[in-house]
Every structure is written in structure tokens, then in C-alpha cells.
Amino acid sequence: MTRSTTSSFITEIPLIVDSRQEIELLSRFQAGRQLYNACLHEAMKRLELVRNSELYNAARKISRTKKKERSEAFKKAREQYRYSEYDLHTFATITSKNSKWIAEKIDSNTQQKLATRAFKTSERVMLNVSSGVRYKVSSRFRSVEGKTNKQGLRWKDDCLAWGKLILKPIIDSTNPVIRHGLESPVKYVRLLWRILNGKRRWYCQLVNEGLPYQKPRNYVSDGVVGLDLNINNIAFVGDNHADLLPFAENVPTFQKEIAALQRKMQRSQRASNSNNFEPNFKARKGRKIVIKKGRVKKGKAQWNKSNNYFKAAAKKRELERRKTAYAKTQNRRVVNQILRHGKHIKTENVSVKGWQKMYGKAISAKSPGFVQSELKLKAERAGGSFTKFSTSKTALSQTHLDGTRFKKSLSERVHRDVTGIPEHHRDLFSAFLSKYVNQDKLSLQDVLNEYPGLEPVLLEAWQRYLTRKQVSTSESRSSDSPSEWVSSELLTSDQIAITSEKSDRDVA
Template identity: 75%
Template sequence: MARSSTKSFITEVPLKVNSKQESELLARFQAGRQVYNACLNEAMKRLELMRNSESYKVANKISRAKKKERSNTFRKVCEQFRYSEYDLHSFATKTSNAAKWIAQKVDSNTQQKLATRAFKASERVLVGRAREVRYKVPSRFRSMEGKSNKTGIRWKDDCLVWGKLVLQPIIDPSNPVIRHGLESTVKYVRLLWRILNGKRRWYAQLVNEGEPYQKSQNYVVDGLIGLDLNISNIAYVGDDHAGLLPFAELVPTFQKEITELQRKMQRSQRANNSDFFEPNFEAKRGRKTVVNKGKVKKGVKKAKAKWNKSSNYLKAANKKRELERRKAAYAKTQNRRVVNEILRHGKHIKTENVSVRGWQKRYGKAISAKSPGFVQSELLRKAENAGGTVIKFSTQKTALSQTHLDGTRIKKALSQRVHRDVTGISDHHRDLFSAFLSRYVSQDALILQDAQDEYLGAAAFGGKLPPKTCLLEPILLEAYQQRITREQVSKSESTQIDSPSERVSNEPLTTSQVVNKDEKLDGDVA
């Protein structure tokens, strides 16, 4: 019988933790890490034995058309080699009881949840979603959770309770989001830690049952949205509104500070690990002779040699990590605003089936700075959660960036950002026009008649179409003009950087260098 599932949302609350409580928590996390790694190792052993067996090979040869027979055969093979979630639960219990200190630190419910977590990691390798698993080191094991809110890690009387540990939360009573989460039913609790400004901070994540708190400005309407996702922006066209929104707009990159820290770390590494580097050598640059630093010796990385890291190196690494964390946090906040803005105009989405992973090899830094994959996944998740639909279609079959209103296809260079239609209609931004056409894609085919009927301008088609009162043409033109205005404002602000009146803080007041650089990559790669 399938498990019943209900809607969930997460409420995160910071915790007050003193030094004694933190010492106990770290001991319990160390015990939990040992359980997880042991379960993961056992799962991979059983998986390898199962894969090499004759029964598995026979099951793998069964045609995928015979779904029921194939799944039943695979299930019997898994039972034969005891490769299942519940078998790992039993293994976790035996392992914890064998090491008495683990059983004293981690309760049975949390042990089973760690076994489930390890099984899912190995299962990703089995189905081909991952190449290998990663065993956790102390710095990478950051969360543990219970199975329910009855025993183990639980939320009781507005406190996190785990055995004899009682951790007080920091609750803002004026925050409606926190109040809504505390008043909702708690399914289970997740305990985690993060490093902020070089210090460990503890948090409780309450996995609540029901719907999350809906802010008044973040409403969702029942409308159709055509999307065109890009590297640094997203274009959308709704029933009565269109826009071209940039990702992570005006997010500081701290590039200068990070570069200085990286150089400091590199100097420290070379000074404390001189045996791992080739000797410096002289090279000519034009008429000058310069000294180039030697590279890391061959075989050092494969041998996994232990590097000496000084206290100055560790301090610089912590500062760099904090700057990167802040940059990522700012980008997430801005990108969530982009998602909420789009959903205000419709929850039924049509978009191209693009792979952001495919962009990473070519536009690695731009993808890291802009996070289009986060916007894509967050938008689809929120739309489906609000009862909307998401339809993805092939980029090769539709080729929206090349298509004109009369059906003609003319390939454009990535640098060409303006769409000039062969029918003689007004010029539009390339991404906006592709988003407009995506509204009329059905089963990987563009229905041009519907697009022509909805577009205002019958004269562009030789007067064959009757006059319409559709507002899509002025909507597209208005969105294009807003994009031009935004670019002009950004450029005008960048010229005021040297003004003494603007130097009121250490934070940059202009668009970051990564943002400006990515504008050149603002291309449709379909």
C-alpha cells in the first residue's frame, strides 16, 4: 500500500546554543555521521553484489515494454541481496548497538532516517542519476532529522527537544511567517548548522503540514504564461503583461576582495608546501623577462598529499567562504523576487525544455553568478504547488528564436538581440518575442494561426486578418522599452562611481562586474 502524502512547508527557526550544548550536539552529529557512512558503505556493497549477479543481468534483459514483469523481477533480485530501505534500517540498528556510544548518542528513529538517507544516495547510482556516492566528513555532515514529532528530535512547547537536550529558539513574534509555522502541525523536525562569519549557528527546520503562509504581494493568478529562459534573464508574456527580468540584479560579487584573499591563500600555500611545487622559472614577455611561479608537481593531487595550512591561510579561507555565502544569499533573494513577479501574471506555464547543465561548460562564471537553474526549478515548483501546469517543448522542433510570424525561419547570431520580423511588424526584443510565440506551442508544434490572431496588426499580413483588439503588441513594446530604460539607468549609475558624494559606504553602488560582463552573454543558446 502506497504511503499517504500531504502538502508540506518548512519553517526555519534559529536556536540558542551554549558551549556545553554545542559540545553535546557535535558528539551526536559525529555519531550520526558514523552511522550514515556505515550504512552507505553497506548499501554500496550490496548494490555491487546485486549488479554482478546473473539474476540481475536476466532482469535487465527484460523489455521495458513489459513494465510489470520487469519491476517484479527487479524487486525479487533486491530481496535476494537484501538491498532495500528496511534492510538498511536493521543494519543501522545492529551497527549502533554494537558500538554502544552511538546508541547512547543517537536514538533509533534518527538512526533509521540516516539509513533511509544512505539508501536513497545509493539508489541514485543504481538508476543512473549519479556516478558515485560521497562519504561525509565532519565539515560536510550538517543536518539530522527525525521520523516524526513524537520521539527523537521533536518540537515540544516551542522548544527543540532531543533526549535530555532542550534548545530554546529565537522567535520573532511580529513575523507572520514564523507565527503561521508555529501554529501549524509539525510532521518532523530537522536540526542543522551553518557557518556564518566564521561561527557555527544552529537552526531548527519544522516540516509543517499544510500550505505555507501567503504574503499579500505574492499572489498567484490563473493565467497563461509563455517563458523564454536565458543565461542572465528571463522573458515572460502573460495575458495582459510582459516583462524581461534580469537574474540577480545588482548583486555584489565581492570580486576584488575574493581575488585578494585567493592570492593571499596561494602565497601561504607556496610558503608552507614548497616541496609540492615546481621551481620558479624565467620567461620572456616581449622584451621583458619575468619570473613565473612553478605549478603543482605531477602526482601530488593523485597521491592526496597532506597540505600544511597555516592559521593565516585558514582565516583567509573563512573570509572567502563568507563572502561567497553572502553573494549566493543575495542572488537567491533577488531571484525569488523574479519568480514571484512572474507568478503574479499566471500559473500555467509554457517553456522550452532547456538544460542549464549544458550551459555550464560554456558559461560557467555567468551561470554561477546568475543561477538560472534555481529560477527555473523554483518557478516550476511554485507553479505546480499553486495548482498550475507546466508544459515543456523541444527547442529543436520549435526554434522560436528563428521563427517569424509567417512561419519563416531565419537563424540569428547570439549577439543579435532584436527581432525584426519579415512581415514588417514592430521590432521586438528577441527573448520577448520567443516568449510570445511559446504561448502558442502545442505538442512540440507552433500554431501560427493563433499567434497571428492574437497579435495586433492585420496590415502586416496583407490585410488578410480582420482587425483585432488584442493588447499583446503594445504589451511587448512596453516591455522592450522598459528593458532599454533599465539599461540606460544602469549605465548612468556606473558613470557616477567616482563622485565623492556617492562614497558613503564600502559596498559598491553600481552593477557588479559579473553582471556587466554577463550582459554580453545575454544570448539565446537554443
């Protein structure tokens, strides 16, 4: 029997936590962390017994075509060693009662959710999605959640209640997103913390039942949109509009600041752990003789980290967090802009993971995979579709209007068609062709019928892209203090991205 599911969204609200409450919360999180690690260890032990059992090996030999028989065989192998979510709930309850301290700090519903969390982690290993598990240390265990909103960790009278602990929220009554979340039914509550500017901040996430609030400006149209995803930008063509939008526009990279902190951390490591490095050596660089630092010695060694190292690492994490938060905010704007012109998305099945091997830093800074996943999520939630088609079968960047194909190098960004039509931007023309791909086949007849009406739209989008590029270049050159301008712009956007980071994901 399958569980009934309903639509849900998240409303995130910051909490007011004093020093006494924080001490109590941290002790409860410590108890939750120990219970999670115990459940995860037990789940991995039982999984290992299942994998080594005769029933499991016999189930593997059953043909995949006999799905029902194969599934029943695996089920019996798991039942033999009590490897299931509900058996792990029982283990969590027994472990909590035996420790007494955990039972005092963590309610039964939260205990069961921690057991479920541990089971799902081990299940990823069973399904070969993950190669292994990682046990939680204090700095990595950042959230706990309830099972329902009736007991244990719950939202009651506009406050977060966890037993005798009552935490007051910071509610912005003028924010329609927050108002919508507070007025919607609450399924369960999640409590979490983050480090912002070197300080621990506490948040409450209400998992609401229903559909998220949609801002009026972020409406979704019922149309077909063709996409062409790139590393730095995304081209889209709708029924009457096209554009070439950059990812994470004007996002500060903090490259100089992060590099300086990395050098400081490296100097601290070498000073505190001189025995873990090879001796410095002389090397020739052109006509000069320079002294190069010795490499790290092979084998596991004990590393001592000074207070200066921890301070530099904290500053580096803060810069990376701010950069990521701002990039997500900007990329969500790109997603909303595309959905205004259609909710039926068609795009090539490109591998962003494959790009990471060649363009790791660019992918990390621009996050094209995040935009792709957000588009899919929001389009399907709005009743649309997200269709991927084969890149090799369609070869849109090589295709011309008469159906002929000519290979282009990656540096060639202009499409010059053999039929004599005006030149177009390569990505925009590929996005235009994407609209007319069905089941990995391009309908040339539809392309020829629709091209005359969309030709001025494509040319206008290219011109708009060039104008934006020239303006951004001139602004960066004429700015007296670009770093100060970026920082002032970041503060406002960063606050928005952090205080409602997950709720904004479901806004439109």
C-alpha cells in the first residue's frame, strides 16, 4: 500500500535564541547526533548481513524481467535481518531508553525521524547511489525535525515549542511569503542552525501543506520554451520572446580575498606541522633560482591547527557562503524570467557533471545545474513539463534550416546558415530549434513555418545581449571602487537569500 502524498512547501523563519536556550538546544542536538550515528552504524551492520546472506545472493540471480519475484526475494532477505525503516525505529527507541540522557532530550517522534534519516542514508549505499556513509560530527549535524505538528517539535501559537522549550520567531508581517506560510496547514517542523558572519543563527522551517505563494510578477505562462544550456549563460526562445541570460550576473567571486586566506592557512599549517612536509628545495625558473616549498609527506599524519588557522578558515567559509547565496538569488530570477514565457520546457540532455571535470571553477561559480533543476521543479509544479532530448541525435548547434549539418568549434559563437538567412547567435538559434524537437527528432517543417515570425525576435535578443555586455564592461571600467560597490549590493541580496533561502525556492 503506497502512502498518500500531498503538495508541500517550506516557510523559513528566523528565531530569537538567548544564551541559555542555545545551551539547551546544543545539548539536544548533541543527543540527536549520537542517536543518529548509532542508528546509522546499526543500519550498516544489518545491511552488511543482508548482502552476505544466501537469500540476497539468490535474489540477485533472478532475472530482472521477473520484477515481482525478484522484489519479493530481496524483501525476504531484508526481513531476515530486520533491515527496514520500522525495525530501525524500534532500535532508536531502545537505544534512547537505555541511555536515559537521550530519552530526556529527544522526544519519540524526533527519535523516529532520526532513525528514518539514518535508514535512508544506508539505503543509498544498498542501491549503489553512494559508495559509503559519513558519521556526523558536531559541526556537521545542523538540523532535526518532527514527525507531525501535534507533539514533540511543533509550531504552536506562532512559536516553536519543543517540550518545555519555547522559542519566539522574528515574523515579518509585511512579507506575503511568510504570511502565506503561517496561514497554511503545517505538516511538521524542522529546526536548524547556520553560521553567518561567524555567529550561530537559528531558524525554523515550517513544512506546509499546499502550494507555495506566487508573487504577481513571477507568473507562469502556458507556452513552449526551447532552451540551450551553457556554462555561463542560458538561451531561451518562447512563442514571442527570446533572450540570452547570464548565470549569477554580477556575483562577486572574492578570488583575491579567498586566495589570500588560503595562503594564510597554508603558512599556519606549515608552521604548526613542519614534520608533515618535505624540506624546501631550490629549483630553476627561467634564468632564476627560486626556493620552492616542500610537498606534504605521504601517509596519514597528525595535523595541529592553530587559532589563526581556524579564524582564517571561518572567514573563507563566510565569503564562500555569501557568494553562493547571492548566486542562488540571481539564478532564481533567471528561472522566473524563463517561466513567464512558457512552462513546457524542451532542452538538450547535457551532463553538467561532465562539465565539472573540465570547467570546475566556472561551474561552481555559475551553477548551471542548479538553474536546470529549479526550472524542472517549478515547471512541473505549475502543471508544465520538462523534456530532455538526445544531443547526439539532434545536433542542434550543427543543424541548418535545410537539414544539413556542419561541425563548429566551441569558439565559433555565430551561426551562419547555408540558406542565406541573417546571422544568429549560436546558442539562441539552438534554443529556437529546441522548440520543435519531439522524441529526439527535429521537425524541419515546423521550423520553416515558424522561423519568419521569430527571426526578428532572435535578432533583437542577440542585440540586447550585446548591449548588456557593453554596458557591464563600461560600468566595471568606470567604477572607482568596484569592491565596495559589490559589497554594498551583496548585503541586501544576501539577507534575502539567507532569511528565506528555501522558502523563496518555492515562491514562484
